[in-house]
Amino acid sequence: MPHAEGYTEFTPDEYPSFPEGDFTTVELETISLKKLLDEDVTEQDRVFQACKTRGFFYLELAGCESGETIRKGADDVARVAERFFQLPQEEKDAQRMQRGQLDGYKSVGATVTDKTGTPDTAEFMNIAKNDMILPPSAKMSRTWPPLIMDNQPLFNNYMRTAHSTGLKILSILAARLGAKPEDFLSRHRLEESSGDIIRMTRGPPRKNAEMPEIQTPSHTDFGSITLLMNWLGGLQVWSESARSAGPLEPDTPGEWVWVKPKRGHAIINLGDAAVKFTNSVLCSGRHRVVPSPGEQGKWPRYSIVYFVRPENDCMMEVLEGKEIPRPEQEEGSRISAREWIVQQAKGLGTKFPEN
DSSP, rough: OOTTTTSSOGGGGOOOOOSSOOOOOOOOOOHHHHEEEETHHHHHHHHHHHHTTSSEEEOOOOTTTHHHHHHHHHHHHHHHHHHHHHHHHHHHTTTTTTTOOOOOEEOOTBBBOOOOBBBBOOOOEEEEHHHTTTTTTTTOOSSOOOOHHTTTTHHHHHHHHHHHHHHHHHHHHHHHHTHHHHHHHHSSSSSSSSSSSEEEEOOOSSSSSSSOOEEEEOOOOSSSSEEOOOOOOOOEEEEEEEESSOOSOOOOOOOEEEEOOOOOOOEEOOOOHHHHTTTTOOOOOOOOEEEOGGGOOOOOEEEEEEEEEBTOOOOOOOOOOSSOOOSSOOOOOOOOOHHHHHHHHHHHHHHOOOO
């Protein structure tokens, strides 16, 4: 990684392009947020098809206020992330994730990446939506560090915009499935307690040109919809999409393919909750994160993710809709979103402290 006087790690204008050559990339649909907000029927059809077949797509942010808020806000949040990860380790550890909670700090090596227990190489900080949208004087779920509280207006605005964008997409999907959009939306209300977070992640530079270490292990997201902003390569998707939550390793034949970052675009993917709510009509994409390829790998990789997850008290039951097949048996398997998401996190290899 280059070094210079006053150098900062997050410098997207200086990043080299994604390398050409021996890097197999996936072809994802590009959907316009502006067209979705303008109720463009053709664009709605395209996003529905993308969510039925791949579960991943690019979201073009140009041409609308919401898109500009996400684009610029992600840059600003990434700069906060850089400052947070530069804090002494003991200060970061003081914010570690607590038992049964998904907000807080995860250190390098706190997640396993395979069945043999190989540790991951990335660190991240999860910031709770339900705290950041409160007035600054309100009682919060934890004592956030001054750096986070000083930037609460930034997090508040970003979370509200990302959340509404996610719900817009979910409402389109519900309508295409013959369900009432409000039935989907009522499971994801902004003000209700949920596992919604911003995740700020830092992955280290590549150590060598060999097969890289895993920064984030193979998984499908366990929420409903995810909005990712990244500036360097590193995200890979499994060539076959998933219609059920699975183990760390893919359970269908395929290969890992790269997802090119696109300037001015978010990467959207559905999670397991959307699959469960629609009885596997929609699909989630299995993915992982490795160090960036080629010259990009000389830089640390920052990403900013907003997860839209079901409300904690929502029951994980299939929606009613004419295009959604009824489950053969759902009685006796009722579980709340809070319980289900913690189960999914543990299945991913997340280690919660005992205290």
